[in-house]
Amino acid sequence: MKDAMKRQVVNALFACSAIAVANHAMAVPDEAMRQYRESLAGARATYESDQAQCKLMRNDERDLCIVEAKAAHKKANAEAIAHHRNTPEARVDARIAAAEADYDVARARCKAQRGNERDVCVQRAKADRVAATADARSDLRVTQARNKAKEEKRKAYYRAEREKCDALAGAAKQACISLARSRYGE
Secondary structure, X not given: OHHHHHHHHHHHHHHHHHHHHHHHHHHHHHHHHHHHHHHHHHHHHHHHHHHHHHOOOOHHHHHHHHHHHHHHHHHHHHHHHHHHHOOHHHHHHHHHHHHHHHHHHHHHHHOOOOHHHHHHHHHHHHXXXXXXXXXXXXXXXXXXXXXXXXXXXXXXXXXXXXXXXXXXXXXXXXXXHHXXXXXXXX
C-alpha cells in the first residue's frame, strides 16, 4: 500500500514538474514575441511622430524629412526582425535594408542639386549602397567560413582524442572517451 502511494506521489510530482517545464518553455517564446511586437510598435510610433513633424515643414525640406522618417522606420523594422530571428542571415538582411534606406535618403538629398553635381551625387549614393550591401554579404560568408573551420577543427581534435583512447582498455578507455566527448561536444 505504501509503495503504491509513494509511486502515485512520485508520478504526481513528475507530472507537475513536466507541466512547469512546459509552461516555462512556452513562456520564453511569448516573451520574445512580446518584445518583438513592442519594438515594431515603437518604430511605428516614432515614424508617425516624425511624419507629424515633417508636415510642419515646406517643399523640399518636407520631402527630405519624409524620406528620412521612412528610412528610419525601415531600419528600425529590419533591426527588430533581425533581433527577433537572431540569425546571421537576418542580421545581413537588416544591414542591407539599412543600406537601402540610406540610399533613399541620399537620393532625396541629391534632388536639391543640379546638373553634373546631381549625377555625381546619385552615383556616389549608388556606390555607397553597393559597398554596404557587399560588405554585409561578405561578412556573412566570412562568418560562415569561420564557423565551418571551427567545426572541422573540433571534429579533428575529437578524432585525435578518440585515437588516443583506443590505446587504453576497460574503464580507463570509457573515461577517456567520455572526457573527449565532453571536451569536443560529440
